[in-house]
Amino acid sequence: MSSTQPPTMPEEIIGTTKPRPAHDAHVLTARRAGLVGCTVCGQVSHRGTAHCPRCGSVLHSRAPGGTQQVWAWLLAGLVFYIPANLYPMLITRTLGQEMASTIVGGALELIEYGDWGVGIIVLTASVGIPIGKFIAITLLALAVDKHWKLDRHRLLQLYEIVEFIGRWSMIDIFVVAVLSALVQLGFVASISPGPAAACFAASVAFTMLSARAFDTRMIWDRIGEQSD
Amino acid sequence: MESDLRGLTACHICDALCRDETPAPGQRVRCPRCGTPLRTGHARAIDQLLAISLAVLVLMGTALALPFLGLEGGGLAQEATVLDAAEAIGSGRAWPLGVAVGALIFAVPLTRALALCYVLLPLRHGHPPRPHARAAFRLAIELRPWSMAEIFVIGVAVALVKIAGLATVQLEPAFWIFVLLGVLVTLEDIALCRRSIWTMLG
Structure with missing residues (x-):
């Protein structure tokens, strides 16, 4: 120096x-x-x-506005997660018959047909991870806002898990994309994406942005060192 | 750059002020407070990273041109490329979703690999960084979470299981290339030591 x-x-x-x-x-x-x-x-x-x-x-x-951006993106992610689960994700047409399945319905169908492993992967990626993420980000943002005296290393670990795992929720979107590209009109069956696909993709993207807006440096600040 | 601040660095996770040290071979420098690895790089890392990025470029280009999956059922046969997957999910009014999926699967990984090659090639040969190399490297870092080739590969595997009862699926060359790409993109991430490259960029 x-x-x-x-x-x-x-x-x-x-x-x-x-x-x-x-x-x-x-x-x-x-x-x-x-x-x-x-x-x-x-x-x-x-x-x-x-x-x-x-x-x-x-x-x-420090992130301007503290956790405000985190909350805003999180709310957007939550809002889009609702129609993502109510509307069909996948529409299958077989000989004039149309069958629409939601995210949870499609996963349960897999389990029903004996594909336990894959069914559980889909359920984890589309339901477990998003809901776990909503809870984890809420906890992180509250811990910073309310100055909760939680173990900082634990909070950081939680954040790292959220950052690492969050992207994997996108799996279901790719499944739908591949299925609808493969099973096209002309076959006995055809598969196309339902309105839930866009909602789910938006929800995942917004939650990723929420996690990225979280400034980990705020975890380590002592009270009084925060807002800027 | 102010000279009195040279040799110092701040942990991006907890803001601890540290000396910007280069790790001994096989070791990593960690933040003294939060334990986040700050530097993992060693001299060979740039070669590895460059090799991986070049491989991603070549393989991704090839994978886009070749058929990805084939399907036979009910006397009909059909082939789909990776681009078809993006197109199928973005049919009609859902086109923004198609664009987004295309970006996540191949456009972002491709852009990252291009940016890394642009940044690293001159450094590898001991030349000064090209113009906008810093902006390109920042782009590569900030795009990382949106590069989802490896997630796509798992998605394809799930789709194959779902479709298994309906028709016979053929795994075409681009499928295997994508499996390899999934591995490479993960390795690219491991070999990338940001701070070492920032130091080289000056």
Whole structure:
């Protein structure tokens, strides 16, 4: 480091290869040092810098508005999840007969026909993961808003699970896409997507955006360090 | 860039201020507070990443041109490509959904691979980064969650089970290429150490 140091206590700046020491309180944050860290490239700049000098991302010390964006996207995801389950996902036409099945109905059908494994995959991806995600994001946002004293490492783990697993809900959309591409008119049967497909895709996308709007740095803030 | 801030980095997860260290071979630098891996990169990583990205480019191009799945039933035969899947779900008024599915399955993975090649090729040869390399790399990072080739592969497997009773499905070349792409995209993610590449980009 050069002689003109940032306003920090150097012994607090630790770079380490050891995982997870617990001395949270002694770690200096970029924010307390009057700096702002870029979440895309890690570059630190002085507070008040609008764009990261390295990667050009917009810089915020914390997400503007706190958890507001998280709540907004989450609500949008929830709203679209309702018609996604009420309307048919898949419409099968067999010799003039039309059969519409919802997400849950289609999965139960699979289980009924003995395809337990696949039925459970579909149920998990389309029902278990979305609902688990709604609950997890609500918990995370509430923990930040209400300053709940929960284990920060646990909260972070929860966030990482949500981020990692959320995308996998899209499976059902791809199933419908492949089925309707394969089983076309001219066959004994034809399959086409129902109105639930678009609703479900939108719900998954909005929930992904909700998780991405969550600023994990807020988990680690002490009370009073938050809003910006 | 202010010189007094060089050598420092902030954890993107918890905002802890750390020295921007390069890990010893086979090790990773973790955030002292939240334990998030900050750097995993080693010298060979850029070669691996570049090789994977080039493979994704070539394979994705091939997979789009070849038939994906074939279907026989009731005396009729039919073939579908990956593009047909996007088209079928976006039929009629649902076209935005078709566009979105096409993006998630192949356009986004393709764009990411292109961006990574554009960024990494000059670095690999020790040249200075190309113009807009930083913007391209940022794009590659921000598109990551929307690149769903590997999820599509699992979706196809589920669809095959659903259809099994109805007709005989043939697995065409593009299917196997996509299975490989699913694996490669996952490996691409593992080999990518953002901070190391940002450092190289200056």
